[in-house]
Amino acid sequence: MGEDWLALRWIDAGSLDTAGEEELGRGLAQLHRAGAEAFGGPRPLRLGPLELPNEPDHDWPGFYAERRLRPLAARAGLEDVVERVCARLPEVAGPAEPPARLHGDLWSGNVLAGTDGRPWLIDPAAYGGHREVDLAMLQLFGRPSARTLAAYDEVWPRADGHEERVALYQLFPLLVHAVLFGGGYTASAARAAERYA
Numbered sequence: 001m002g003e004d005w006l007a008l009r010w011i012d013a014g015s016l017d018t019a020g021e022e023e024l025g026r027g028l029a030q031l032h033r034a035g036a037e038a039f040g041g042p043r044p045l046r047l048g049p050l051e052l053p054n055e056p057d058h059d060w061p062g063f064y065a066e067r068r069l070r071p072l073a074a075r076a077g078l079e080d081v082v083e084r085v086c087a088r089l090p091e092v093a094g095p096a097e098p099p100a101r102l103h104g105d106l107w108s109g110n111v112l113a114g115t116d117g118r119p120w121l122i123d124p125a126a127y128g129g130h131r132e133v134d135l136a137m138l139q140l141f142g143r144p145s146a147r148t149l150a151a152y153d154e155v156w157p158r159a160d161g162h163e164e165r166v167a168l169y170q171l172f173p174l175l176v177h178a179v180l181f182g183g184g185y186t187a188s189a190a191r192a193a194e195r196y197a
Contacts, residue, residue: 009120017117018147024111024119025144025151028134031121032100033156036128039063039099045127047105047176060096060130061089064172072175078190084197085171092168092196095159099128106134107173108142132162136169167192 016024038056040063045052052071057063065086073082085092103110104125112120135158138144152158171192177185 011112011120011122012115014113014115014117016113016119016145020113020117020119021145021147022151025148025153026155027119028103028106028121028148029152029155031103032131032134034101036099036101039128039130040067041127045104045125047125048180050176050179054127056128060099061093064093064130065089068172069175072172072179076175076178076186076189078175078178078186078193081190081193081197082171082175085168085193088196092165093130094132094161094165097130097159100131100134102127102129102131102134104129104134106137107140108138108144111138130169131156132158132165133169133172135162136166137173139166140170140173167195171196 038058039060040054040056042056043054045054045067050072053067055067057067069082069086073079076082103121104127105123106121110121110123112122114120135149135152171189174185174189174192178189
């Protein structure tokens with residue numbers, strides 16, 4: 001007793017239909033719009049064996065640099081290029097937005113479809129962050145449909161220039177993978193960082 005746990009409904013696997021793709025976009029936008037008190041959360045962020053600082057902050061570029069990128073950069077052997085990115089974050093992070101409630105680990109494998117064609121999100125690592133982090137990660141190991149992104153924009157349109165920031169927000173999960181698995185992930189993280197260094 002006393003340990004946190006999460007029970008999820010059993011979902012018989014199917015595939016997203018057109019309505020399900022749109023529901024995914026609208027539901028994700030609603031999740032993000034639910035907001036958070038600050039960037040971060042009450043506990044460290046756990047991603048597999050990694051634990052990252054998650055102390056709340058009200059400055060997104062500072063939070064992304066201090067609580068996401070810098071803690072991973074040295075472990076991935078990419079301190080120099082990531083430090084240059086961190087120095088530029090106030091100018092490249094995009095327009096200021098309120099903290100969004102993020103899924104936190106939104107890769108395509110954590111989006112399930114039921115036999116009814118509806119979407120289900122699993123395995124969250126929720127915290128307050130910039131919504132483009134979830135959206136960028138969703139594009140890292142798969143591609144959400146154009147219907148999903150259009151439905152998202154109907155609920156909460158993405159800020160101008162969001163296409164130019166996709167790799168910036170993919171840098172975080174790429175660094176996580178570089179630390180955990182090395183190899184090609186380190187090279188991919190370095191390429192993403194160089195775009196903004």
